[in-house]
């Protein structure tokens with residue numbers, strides 16, 4: 340456990356202290372803010388669009404967070420350091436994964452500013468001071484403390500950042516409640532987190548199969564694009580109804596029936612695998628156990644094969 | 654104690670090392686000597702658990718590197734050929750990371766880091782970013798990393814390769830300071846380095862061990878004839894005649910230099926140097942240069958070839974050089 344924590348901490352710190360991490364975070368904030376501002380200008384303020392539309396951006400952004408994870412370790416020879424220390428492949432993969440997942444959580448956390456801004460714009464809260472100003476201040480404070488804690492490697496600052504984060508979350512909870520969007524906003528965030536967790540796990544897997552970061556990025560983005568956009572599109576094109584069977588069918592009709600069955604089955608498989616479909620449930624405030632099971636199986640399978648890849652590639 | 658038995662490793666069809674067997678005893682420095690591509694790195698990577706062997710076993714103080722891998726790895730400090738450094742970290746936090754993954758207890762971490770930084774004289778650079786350090790300093794950080802958990806066994810792959818002479822002296826001094834407290838296995842392709850550092854030397858050639866002996870014995874065996882380079886100011890013919898006439902001299906060879914220089918080969922176990930110097934000066938000539946020619950790894954191979962015909966490996970039918978890069982998936 341301690342080893343996993345040590346590796347995760349190093350990975351998280353590398354992201355916070357390196358330009359790449361901040362570029363990805365800022366880009367993410369920029370694109371998600373578009374989906375926040377656009378509906379605002381048309382007179383309504385909601386979190387739903389933010390949740391629904393960021394997926395496609397995550398498809399391209401998150402692989403950039405994971406591409407270096409294992410590929411770089413191999414290339415610069417530090418994998419030799421890890422694998423000749425009393426550390427298992429599973430610990431390496433889990434540590435790296437948790438480190439980058441924590442960074443993604445910070446990315447999501449920083450979008451809480453929209454919640455605070457919305458609370459004010461909607462004019463539902465008694466004063467702009469609370470929760471809006473307080474919330475925005477707490478969000479910024481948390482991020483600054485976190486950056487300082489990482490650069491200085493200071494535990495007290497890290498604890499202060501955690502306290503500020505909890506305060507921010509409570510404040511955000513209050514703001515959501517005032518807006519009457521408590522449910523959808525929370526499930527939206529849970530959905531985005533789970534979706535990102537899947538994306539990152541797949542990224543860890545491809546990063547472990549190559550020593551070239553660009554290959555890792557491209558292949559992860561391609562897989563994610565397939566699992567989100569393409570697969571939904573395909574399942575929309577395919578028939579969503581069971582074919583009917585004619586009473587006295589000749590060979591052609593039977594063949595058509597069987598073919599229809601096959602297509603129907605494929606549609607259902609696509610639907611089940613489509614990560615987008617599930618996210619829409621989340622955005623509408625629906626938490627379905629099956630969605631969690633799907634996401635978790637993606638994560639477990641990806642990490643499992645990442646571990647196997649590390650074990651057999653030497 | 655490190656026990657290596659019948660270690661064999663193939664890369665595809667190529668046999669990189671072939672039934673390598675040896676022991677490293679507690680507290681000794683063992684030199685692993687061989688030309689580039691002989692199989693030193695491969696052997697060390699297997700010993701440290703990074704590479705699986707095709708067959709054979711490695712036991713580190715009784716723990717098998719395959720069956721009881723974590724326990725074996727706990728006892729090892731390893732400096733790979735290129736120091737495995739995270740360029741974005743500071744020296745201190747890098748060493749802290751290494752100490753933690755080596756299971757150093759939390760409250761000992763900072764004292765262990767201080768000790769290992771002190772051992773390699775890098776304490777004043779503790780806050781430097783590793784990516785900004787010079788090659789010699791990076792190697793020292795690599796050495797500190799191998800020492801930070803105070804392992805009983807140290808495995809160092811060409812620790813002085815690519816450094817300048819001052820840095821080499823520095824690193825050698827550090828390594829000699831480790832004798833006794835640690836079992837050190839170091840690889841090199843330079844005979845004089847193995848002689849300077851190791852208590853015992855193992856010579857590996859094309860994946861096979863061709864000689865194991867104490868440094869003393871091996872050196873004595875190699876120096877079948879001492880060779881001295883001399884330059885004497887005096888009439889050429891007389892000087893040559895004089896040198897050839899000295900007792901104990903086997904052969905005198907004139908080098909193509911002008912003014913003439915000679916290589917004087919003595920009989921076995923004879924140190925000619927002081928006698929040669931005295932006699933030249935007594936003859937009234939000037940002794941401009943007198944230098945012993947250090948034997949090289951090539952001389953060792955020559956020696957082994959001429960004395961142990963039976964131990965010479967037959968050349969592999971497979972190509973000696975294979976592409977070193979693993980294919981990226």
Ligand SMILES: Nc1ncnc2c1ncn2[C@@H]1O[C@H](COP(=O)(O)OP(=O)(O)O)[C@@H](O)[C@H]1O
Nearest residue numbers: 664669689690691692693694695973974975977
């Ligand atoms: N990853 C690898 N894939 C294929 N061949 C390799 C690999 N690593 C080393 N070799 C080959 O194995 C032989 C031994 O290499 P190595 O152990 O690196 O020797 P040394 O360290 O003594 O220079 C060489 O012929 C080398 O080309």
Ligand SMILES: [Mg+2]
Nearest residue numbers: 693694695734
């Ligand atoms: Mg080597």
